[in-house]
Amino acid sequence: MNEILKLEDIEKLMEDSREAIEYQNEVSNLLAGGLSRADEQDVEAEYEESITQ
Incomplete structure (x- = not known):
């Protein structure tokens, strides 16, 4: 799993979720x-x- 998702990708996903x-x-x-x-x-x-972002 760690090989599939990088920490930066997870952090970006979490930030996007918070903003949403x-x-x-x-x-x-x-x-x-x-x-x-x-x-x-x-x-x-x-x-x-x-x-559009």
Whole structure:
């Protein structure tokens, strides 16, 4: 298993997972409180940025 996954790859995966969870929590909080049109545009822009990285 160690030969398949390098430590750097595992650390990158863990960081990506943390970022995804933070983003999911942020979106959930925004949805729970309702979104203004400006909030929706901000969320859409952030989402687009996250999928192009």
